[in-house]
Structure formats: structure tokens, C-alpha cells
Amino acid sequence: MVWLLVVSLPAEASGKEGHLVFAPHWLPQAQFAGYYVAQDQGFYEEAGITVDIIHPTASVNAMQYLLDGKADIISMFLTSALDAVQKEANIVNIGQLSQHSAIMFVSMKDSGVESIYDMEGKKVGIWKSGFREVPVATLEKYEVEVEWVPILSTVNLFLLGGIDVMTVMWYNEYNQIYLSGIDRDEMNTFFLSDYGFDVPEDGLYVFEETRKNRESDLRAFVEASLRGWEYAAQNREYATRLTVQIMRGANIPSNHAHQRWMLNKVLEMQCISIKEVKPSELHPGDFEKAVSVIERFYDREFTPGYREFFQPVVPAVKKSNIP
Amino acid sequence: MIKKNSLSFRIITRVLLITITLFVLIMAGYYYYARNIIREYTRQNAIELAGNLTGKIEQILQPMEKVPQMLASTMEMGLIHPDSLMSILETVVRKNPTIYGSALAFEPDFFPDKGTYHMLYAHREGDRVHSMTLDTEEYDYFYMDWYQIPAILKEPYWSEPYYDEGAGNILMATYSVPFYCLRDGERRFAGIATVDLELEWLTDIVSQVQIFETGYAFMLSRNGVAVTHPDRTMIMNKSAFSNAEEWNAPILREVGRDLLQGISRFREYHIPGRDKLWIYYRNLESNLWSVSVVYPDREMFASLRQMTTMGVVFILGGLLLLTLITSGVIERLAKPLTLFAGSARTIAEGNFDVKLPTVSTNDEMKELHDAFSHMQEELAEYVVNLKETTAAKEKIESELRIAREIQLSMIPHTFPPFPDLPQVCLYAMLKSAREVGGDLYDFFVIDKDKFCFAIGDVSGKGVPASLFMAVTRTLLRTIADKEQSPASIMETLNKSLAFNNESNMFVTFFLGVLDLRTGKLMYSNAGHNPPVVIGSNGNVSMFEAAKSIPLGLFEDFIYTEHAVQLNSGDKLFAYTDGVSEAENKREVLFGEERMLEIVDAGKHLDPKDLIKSMEEAIDNHVVDYPQSDDITMMAIRYT
Known part of the structure; x- marks a missing residue:
């Protein structure tokens, strides 16, 4: 049986000066390679902080760690964070890493789902643990009603034809399907960014209080993490190996082919493209886009403004080398 | 030593050249045909080996699969009291050494007094059988593959290999069978009965297969992921498809896709930077898992290479011997020619009475001898004539000279x-x-x-x-x-x-x-x-x-x-x-x-x-x- 819940957790976040516990919002994988690299290369130590990285389990997410005081910093989807703020969790964004949406729908070519409208009435797999807001908002915009099937983490139900469409991350499940023997030309893909929902994803979040009290530690963390990402971008083989090593340690199925793909795509997501922002900066337009998704999703007005939500700790972020 | 421009050298080099050409052609033909035969033999051997292995595994899997099927039937009959179910699971695990664990997981509120989550699990821990009830939302089993997939597909399901953390810390795969019950006159999905297969144990069985020195057998899951493999880090982590990418070997993707379509094949494949291999793969009968047997090309054709090498060595030795013997024979046969050459030179010097070499054979050499002998006689006679003629001519010339003197004096x-x-x-x-x-x-x-x-x-x-x-x-x-x-x-x-x-x-x-x-x-x-x-x-x-x-x-x-x-x-x-x-x-x-x-x-x-x-x-x-x-x-x- 899968006993993912029984994971020994580290001690509670100390709250001590110079020590931070960081919880990424998913299991170990190349999506977080920049942080692993920063730690492995000693960038955090060089910045004068010690960092512990803990991962969520199938049933405990990163937000829970934060609420339970087990983590000081967490990474989250922008929409998930807005959702948490909406639910009166007093958190702020201190750095927006991802600048684009990687969410997409995938259907098998032979399933007959050729357009987003063909999904009407179909079974669509979606993560049970969150990230639902943007896909739901997308289908709502196109007035397509589907039967959502919550899925924990694998693509097996989709492969076996148990669902017609699967919501996937370009950097993750999409490639897992490919690495299960489905050729790319056997799939229809629908990038949500092509449907007006290019909402950025991974960002770094802390309690507003932490932001106030521990600004220098947080700045050190963000700067060292960005350095980690830059290093990962320039040493992709190394970053992939490091990630696989960490995954093996956690007994999570892993292989270089998939993690290399993931690293490449996550780095692409961090590309700023034409936006007038610096790395780790949240674009006000993206904020508004995410707010409108959340407001539509919960049918409630979102009160905090951009300045309250986005409180960067790195004032002038140096130019990123990430391609 | 044979001289480069001697007759025997020329004969031997020509004969050797032809012999070596023939030899190379024959060896190439022999190698080609023998290789085909070995390949065909290996193919049959591979089919048989994979068949045997498949049979062996089916003999393990099929009785295993019967267990949750029986549990499901039992549940559907609804005769057993919910509190007795655990002891049944314990017995199942205890009585079936091939089963690592067994579970019954129920739909929410199946037993009204048991709540939303109700799952019974018994598993092996060393010699003991350990049992537990999981009934909190902490373990949200409804969305796990082993539960959700058979529930939605309404058919039994073999999970992909995974690492079971917490209970036994082992690699395993789970076989799940959905069961149903009649509620309000309607047949409704009620839950899942499972058994767990320990992959370590399966790996040990598959590893018993010996193929030459370094050949091996392995099993893949439906997704092409290693279920058993001599390199145990492959299990659960790597698949035919991921290795195809990592090793830049598209053929592995073809293998994986063949297996997805239930195609068996014997083929060679070559991963860049590694030795060539031959593989035979086929699916199990009960599920889309597969068995593959791998034959290293080098070892497969080792005996052929050895035989060919020996053949080459023997034939080269034979050729050397042939050369030595032939050159001896030709030297001996051609020796009178050298002597005749000497005689001819002596004759040319005017010694017609030179003794000709003795020829005891009755062949072309004898003809040459006779011709020489005839020439000797003719030459001697001719020279006598010539001498006489010359003497006569000299006499006439001398007389003519005198005549001229007389004429000029006139x-x-x-x-x-x-x-x-x-x-x-x-x-x-x-x-x-x-x-x-x-x-x-x-x-x-x-x-x-x-x-x-x-x-x-x-x-x-x-x-x-x-x-x-x-x-x-x-x-x-x-x-x-x-x-x-x-x-x-x-x-x-x-x-x-x-x-x-x-x-x-x-x-x-x-x-x-x-x-x-x-x-x-x-x-x-x-x-x-x-x-x-x-x-x-x-x-x-x-x-x-x-x-x-x-x-x-x-x-x-x-x-x-x-x-x-x-x-x-x-x-x-x-x-x-x-x-x-x-x-x-x-x-x-x-x-x-x-x-x-x-x-x-x-x-x-x-x-x-x-x-x-x-x-x-x-x-x-x-x-x-x-x-x-x-x-x-x-x-x-x-x-």
C-alpha cells in the first residue's frame, strides 16, 4: 500500500535568526532544482543562512506546514496563494519565480477530443490537491461543463482510458505520458496560456509577520535561491543528477530523462519573455489576471491589493541569465 | 630461401593467392550461415526461455490473483461479519507465502458504523503477520491508483511498481479487484480487495535465469517500467521509454510500444557506447506486464568466433605447410632446369660435349632433355660444317684477293x-x-x-x-x-x-x-x-x-x-x-x-x-x- 502519509517530519521551524525551513509545494522533483542546487552548492551558507527543505506528502500540503509553523517559507501557485489569502491566511509573495502557465489539457487523438468544446460532458482528470482554479476558470470561460475526476499524482488512469482528458503540467505529467509509451503526435494538447490564462505559477510565500521581522534572512534566501536557479540553468546535467539523487533518497520513482525534461521546461517557465518585470518580480497584470480567476472561482471579491500581496525582499533584482 | 624471381616463388604466390581467396570466401560463407543458424537457434531458445519464465511467473501470479477475486466474491455474498474480515486477511497472508500483504478497502460509509474511511490491511513482517485498520482521512485511499483505477475501470488492475514506505519499506506491486454489493436492489461498487507482490522476491526468481555469462532476464510493467531487473536501481525508476531517452536508443521505445500492443519480437539492439545485445520480449498472459530475455551478441556468437579463429589458425598453418612442401616439390622438379641452363651456357661457350643433367622422369623434363641432346648433336654437326665452309670461303677469299692484285697490276x-x-x-x-x-x-x-x-x-x-x-x-x-x-x-x-x-x-x-x-x-x-x-x-x-x-x-x-x-x-x-x-x-x-x-x-x-x-x-x-x-x-x- 502507499503509506505516503507516514513521513518523518523535521523539527518545527525554529524561528531562529539565520535559519529557515523551506517547503516546496510538491514532492521532490526538478521543479525545485534551483533550491536543491543552492543548498548543495552552499549558496545559502554563503548568504549567511541555514536552510532545511521539507516536502509535502500526499495529504499534507505546503500551506499546512506554514500554518502549523513547520515551515518559514513555502512555494505555492499564485492562484493557490490568493485562495489562501482569501481564506484569511496572512501571507505575502516575496518572489515570483514562474512567469508563465504550464498547465494544459491532454487528450488522446483517437478519443475524438479535438477542441476544448469537445470536452463537454467528458471525464477530465485534475489534481486532487489543488491547482484547480485556472483549469476550472478556463473551461468556465468557454462554457464547457465536464465531469472532474480528482487524481492524486499518476497518469495511469488516463493511460488506461479511465478518463478522456487529463489536466497536466507541461513539465511533468505531459512528459510522463510520453515516457509511458504514448508518442507526442498521438496526443492533442491544449495549453491554457493559449486560451487567455497565462497565469504565472510558482512563487515564494511567507507570513506577513515573517516578512516584517526577518527581511534580511528572506532576502538572503531569495538571492541565494535565484543564484541556485542560475547555476542549475548553466549546469543542467548536474542539477538533474542532484534532483534524481534526492528523489531516490525519498524512494520516489525517478529517472534522468524525465527530470531533465522537467528542469528544461521549468526554466522556460521562468523566462520573462516580453513582460516588463525582473526575475522574481510579480507583474501587476499577472496579479490582476490571477485575481479575476480566483474571484470567478469563488464568486467573491478579492480585497488585498497588489502592493499588499507582493512585497519583494529583493529590491533590485539583478538580471537573470536564465535563457 | 626461395628467390623472388624464381619459378617456384611465382607458382607458390599464385597458388597461395587463389587458395587464400577461396579460403576467405569459404570462411565468410561459413560464418554467415553459421551466424544465421546460431541466431535462429538463439531465437528459439529465447522464445522457449521466455515461455518457461512466463509460465513460472504465471504460476505465481495467477493463484495470487485468485485470492482477491475470492475475497471479492466472498464480500459480494455478504455472509461474513465485518469484524471477521481481518482474520480472513491474516489467514490469507499467512497461508500464501507469495503474498506480501492483502487489503480490503471500502467505499465511504459502506459499514454505517465504520465511517468514511475503512480499510483493513494485513501484511508480512518477518515471520509474523501484522494487521491494521486505517480509518482516518490522513490516509485518503480513494484516490490512490490501486483503488481508484479498478473502481473506475470496473476491472482488476495490476499497479505500477512502487515503494511501500511505512509498513515494510519494500518495492511492490498491488493487484486490486473491485467488488460490488446489492443496495436498494442495485448493484453498487463497494470496495477493493488487494494482494501485494513483493518485487524483490519476484526479482530473485527472474534473476535465476542464466543466459551465458552476462545475459539476463527482466520484467516490465504496462508502462514499460522495470518490475524486476538485475540492476535493482532500475526497478520502479526507469522504463524502456526513459532509457530510450537517456541512452539515446530509440529502439527501446519501439520495444516498449511493441509490448503495449502485445507484440513479441526477437531483435538486436545497440545502445550507443555499449555492446550489442539481442532481446526477446513477450507479454504475460494475465496482464500487460512483460518478460524479456537479453543475449549479449558477443557471448552468443563466442563459440562461432572461437571456431572461426581456430579455423583460420589451422588453415593458415596448413597454408604454411602447403607452401613449404610445394616449394620443396617445385624446387626439386625445377632443378634440372637450372642445370639445363648451366649446360646451355657451357654449350654456348663451344663445349658441345658437356654432360646433360640426368632426368629420370618421363615427363616434359625428359622432352627438354631429349631436345637438348638433339640440339647438342645438331650444333656439333653444324659447327663442323661451318668450320669447313669457313675454311673454303677463306681460301676463296684469299684467292680473290690475289686475283684482284693481279687485276690491278694489269x-x-x-x-x-x-x-x-x-x-x-x-x-x-x-x-x-x-x-x-x-x-x-x-x-x-x-x-x-x-x-x-x-x-x-x-x-x-x-x-x-x-x-x-x-x-x-x-x-x-x-x-x-x-x-x-x-x-x-x-x-x-x-x-x-x-x-x-x-x-x-x-x-x-x-x-x-x-x-x-x-x-x-x-x-x-x-x-x-x-x-x-x-x-x-x-x-x-x-x-x-x-x-x-x-x-x-x-x-x-x-x-x-x-x-x-x-x-x-x-x-x-x-x-x-x-x-x-x-x-x-x-x-x-x-x-x-x-x-x-x-x-x-x-x-x-x-x-x-x-x-x-x-x-x-x-x-x-x-x-x-x-x-x-x-x-x-x-x-x-x-x-
Whole structure:
């Protein structure tokens, strides 16, 4: 049986000066390679902080760690964070890493789902643990009603034809399907960014209080993490190996082919493209886009403004080398 | 040592070349066919091996699969009290050593008193069986593959391999069977019955398969993920598809896709940077898992390579031996040839009695020997003949030399001939083509006022001609004593020569009698080339051509005579046809025209110099070409 819940957790976040516990919002994988690299290369130590990285389990997410005081910093989807703020969790964004949406729908070519409208009435797999807001908002915009099937983490139900469409991350499940023997030309893909929902994803979040009290530690963390990402971008083989090593340690199925793909795509997501922002900066337009998704999703007005939500700790972020 | 240019070397190299070519062709053919046979044999072996392994695994999996099926049926019958279910699971695990764990997981609120989450699980822990009930939302099993997939697909499901953390910390796969129950007259999904298979244990079974030294067997899941593999880090982590990417070996993706479609195949594959392998893969019968057997190409064809190497070594050894023996045989057979060569050289040196090599065989060498022997005899005989002939020839030549001396002594050759005769300045020469020739000239004083001169050319050449010439000259002297006019001298001479002239020889003859006081020249010409008159005024002209026939043909022929007046300083140039007809190698004649040119050019010279210049001109024309006719010239100046 899968006993993912029984994971020994580290001690509670100390709250001590110079020590931070960081919880990424998913299991170990190349999506977080920049942080692993920063730690492995000693960038955090060089910045004068010690960092512990803990991962969520199938049933405990990163937000829970934060609420339970087990983590000081967490990474989250922008929409998930807005959702948490909406639910009166007093958190702020201190750095927006991802600048684009990687969410997409995938259907098998032979399933007959050729357009987003063909999904009407179909079974669509979606993560049970969150990230639902943007896909739901997308289908709502196109007035397509589907039967959502919550899925924990694998693509097996989709492969076996148990669902017609699967919501996937370009950097993750999409490639897992490919690495299960489905050729790319056997799939229809629908990038949500092509449907007006290019909402950025991974960002770094802390309690507003932490932001106030521990600004220098947080700045050190963000700067060292960005350095980690830059290093990962320039040493992709190394970053992939490091990630696989960490995954093996956690007994999570892993292989270089998939993690290399993931690293490449996550780095692409961090590309700023034409936006007038610096790395780790949240674009006000993206904020508004995410707010409108959340407001539509919960049918409630979102009160905090951009300045309250986005409180960067790195004032002038140096130019990123990430391609 | 065999010499490079020897006959035996050439024969052996050619024979070796052909033998080696044949040998290479035969070995290549042998290798190709043997390789095909081995490949076919391996293919059959692989099919059988994979079949056996599949059977062995099916024998484990199928009874295992029966267990949750039985549990599901039992649940559907609804006869068992919920509290007895755990002991059934414990018994199942305890009684089935192949089963690592077994579970019953129920839909929310299936048992009203058990709540939303209700799952019973028994599993092996060393020798004991451990059991537990999971009934909190902490373990949200409804969305796990082993539960959700069979629930939605409504059919049994073998999970992908995964790591079971918490209970046993082992790699496993779970087989799940959905069960249903009647509620409100409706058949509804009620839950899942499972058994767990420990992959370590399955790996041990599959690892028992021995294929040569480093061949191996492994199993893949439906997704192509390693279920068992000798490299245990592959299990759960890597798949045919991920390795296809990592190793840049698209063929592995083809293998994975074949298996997804239930296709079995025996094929070779080559991962960049690694040894070539052969693989046979097939699916299990009960699920889309597969069994593959891998044969290293190097080991598969090791015996063939060994045999081929041995074959090459033996044949090379054989060829070496063949070379040695053949060269010995050929050397021995060809040895008489060398001896014959020596004999031939000795014979060439003139030793015809040399002993020929002994030939005991009755083959071509014997023929050569006989031919040599015959040649030896023929040569000896020929040389004897040659010696005799040469001796005879030498004798004749010596006689001819004497004859020439006699002949030359018959014509005057003292110049100037008449130192006390100032009116006549004369020079003459005779150059024979052969040892003795047929040309002649003569001059003498008849009385103190008459000067007689003659030039002639006897038909034919050699001894007969010279004899005829000697006769002619002797007769001329005799007749000129009695006769005074040229015509009568000619007629008398003709009569004498024609008389009894059985051999029909003749002589062209020009005879002149010059009156030394008056300069009047009386002459008669019997078919001879007309002489040239060089006037003291520089005028050069020829006498008119002769109208009379040569001497010696008709006894009674009447010869005429003519007169011409010579002035002081006039010159006469008489010659035979050897001058005008002197030939060079291109068969171009010297010619009268050329002769007249030389005469004209040398008209102021005295007779001797005129003749020398003519001789030089002829020599320049003829160069080295052998002289074919006698050359005779005579020049006279009257003063």
C-alpha cells in the first residue's frame, strides 16, 4: 500500500535568526532544482543562512506546514496563494519565480477530443490537491461543463482510458505520458496560456509577520535561491543528477530523462519573455489576471491589493541569465 | 630461401593467392550461415526461455490473483461479519507465502458504523503477520491508483511498481479487484480487495535465469517500467521509454510500444557506447506486464568466433605447410632446369660435349632433355660444317684477293704516267665493288705521236668479269700494236671477244686515239657512257651517246669512229656507270646531272684533283651504303 502519509517530519521551524525551513509545494522533483542546487552548492551558507527543505506528502500540503509553523517559507501557485489569502491566511509573495502557465489539457487523438468544446460532458482528470482554479476558470470561460475526476499524482488512469482528458503540467505529467509509451503526435494538447490564462505559477510565500521581522534572512534566501536557479540553468546535467539523487533518497520513482525534461521546461517557465518585470518580480497584470480567476472561482471579491500581496525582499533584482 | 624471381616463388604466390581467396570466401560463407543458424537457434531458445519464465511467473501470479477475486466474491455474498474480515486477511497472508500483504478497502460509509474511511490491511513482517485498520482521512485511499483505477475501470488492475514506505519499506506491486454489493436492489461498487507482490522476491526468481555469462532476464510493467531487473536501481525508476531517452536508443521505445500492443519480437539492439545485445520480449498472459530475455551478441556468437579463429589458425598453418612442401616439390622438379641452363651456357661457350643433367622422369623434363641432346648433336654437326665452309670461303677469299692484285697490276697505276710526254696530263682510278671487278681502263702510247686510252665495263661482276676484263685489256694492247684507227681496233677486239664467247659476256668500251701534235682525237664508242669534254674556255659538254653495241656480242659488227679537235687545255672526263649510278641507302642515284655539276665546278682543276673531288662527292652521296658497282674514272688534259 502507499503509506505516503507516514513521513518523518523535521523539527518545527525554529524561528531562529539565520535559519529557515523551506517547503516546496510538491514532492521532490526538478521543479525545485534551483533550491536543491543552492543548498548543495552552499549558496545559502554563503548568504549567511541555514536552510532545511521539507516536502509535502500526499495529504499534507505546503500551506499546512506554514500554518502549523513547520515551515518559514513555502512555494505555492499564485492562484493557490490568493485562495489562501482569501481564506484569511496572512501571507505575502516575496518572489515570483514562474512567469508563465504550464498547465494544459491532454487528450488522446483517437478519443475524438479535438477542441476544448469537445470536452463537454467528458471525464477530465485534475489534481486532487489543488491547482484547480485556472483549469476550472478556463473551461468556465468557454462554457464547457465536464465531469472532474480528482487524481492524486499518476497518469495511469488516463493511460488506461479511465478518463478522456487529463489536466497536466507541461513539465511533468505531459512528459510522463510520453515516457509511458504514448508518442507526442498521438496526443492533442491544449495549453491554457493559449486560451487567455497565462497565469504565472510558482512563487515564494511567507507570513506577513515573517516578512516584517526577518527581511534580511528572506532576502538572503531569495538571492541565494535565484543564484541556485542560475547555476542549475548553466549546469543542467548536474542539477538533474542532484534532483534524481534526492528523489531516490525519498524512494520516489525517478529517472534522468524525465527530470531533465522537467528542469528544461521549468526554466522556460521562468523566462520573462516580453513582460516588463525582473526575475522574481510579480507583474501587476499577472496579479490582476490571477485575481479575476480566483474571484470567478469563488464568486467573491478579492480585497488585498497588489502592493499588499507582493512585497519583494529583493529590491533590485539583478538580471537573470536564465535563457 | 626461395628467390623472388624464381619459378617456384611465382607458382607458390599464385597458388597461395587463389587458395587464400577461396579460403576467405569459404570462411565468410561459413560464418554467415553459421551466424544465421546460431541466431535462429538463439531465437528459439529465447522464445522457449521466455515461455518457461512466463509460465513460472504465471504460476505465481495467477493463484495470487485468485485470492482477491475470492475475497471479492466472498464480500459480494455478504455472509461474513465485518469484524471477521481481518482474520480472513491474516489467514490469507499467512497461508500464501507469495503474498506480501492483502487489503480490503471500502467505499465511504459502506459499514454505517465504520465511517468514511475503512480499510483493513494485513501484511508480512518477518515471520509474523501484522494487521491494521486505517480509518482516518490522513490516509485518503480513494484516490490512490490501486483503488481508484479498478473502481473506475470496473476491472482488476495490476499497479505500477512502487515503494511501500511505512509498513515494510519494500518495492511492490498491488493487484486490486473491485467488488460490488446489492443496495436498494442495485448493484453498487463497494470496495477493493488487494494482494501485494513483493518485487524483490519476484526479482530473485527472474534473476535465476542464466543466459551465458552476462545475459539476463527482466520484467516490465504496462508502462514499460522495470518490475524486476538485475540492476535493482532500475526497478520502479526507469522504463524502456526513459532509457530510450537517456541512452539515446530509440529502439527501446519501439520495444516498449511493441509490448503495449502485445507484440513479441526477437531483435538486436545497440545502445550507443555499449555492446550489442539481442532481446526477446513477450507479454504475460494475465496482464500487460512483460518478460524479456537479453543475449549479449558477443557471448552468443563466442563459440562461432572461437571456431572461426581456430579455423583460420589451422588453415593458415596448413597454408604454411602447403607452401613449404610445394616449394620443396617445385624446387626439386625445377632443378634440372637450372642445370639445363648451366649446360646451355657451357654449350654456348663451344663445349658441345658437356654432360646433360640426368632426368629420370618421363615427363616434359625428359622432352627438354631429349631436345637438348638433339640440339647438342645438331650444333656439333653444324659447327663442323661451318668450320669447313669457313675454311673454303677463306681460301676463296684469299684467292680473290690475289686475283684482284693481279687485276690491278694489269692496269696502269703510276701517275703521272708519262713524265716525258708533256702534252698529256692524265689521272685515273678504279674502285672495285667486290674483291675483283669488271671495270677497266688503260692508256699507252702507240708511236711517239699517238696516245691511246680506253675505259670499259664488263657485264656482270666478280671473277668472270675480271677474267673477261683481263682478256679485253690483253687483246687491246696486242691489237693496238697492229691497228691504228679506233674503229679497226674495236672491230678486231670485238671479233676476238665474240669468238667462242659461250657465256655471252660483253664489255662496253670507249677507245680514243689522240694525235699529240694536232690535238685531233679519233674515238669509237661501243655502248659506253659518253665522256665529258671540258673546253679550255670553260665549256662543258658530253660526247654524243654511243650508237654501237658493246663488244663481244656479234662477231661481225661494224664499229664506227669519230673525230674531234682538242685545243690546248681541253680536258676529257671518262667514267663508267658506277659513277652515275652510285646509290645511297634511300636508293637515290648519284646521277649524270650531279656528275656534270661536279665536273663544271672542278673544270679548272687538274685531272687528279677533278677525280678526287668527284670521288669525294660520290662518298658524300653514298655515305656508308655498300658499293654495288665498280667505280672507274679517267681524266685527261691535252696541252
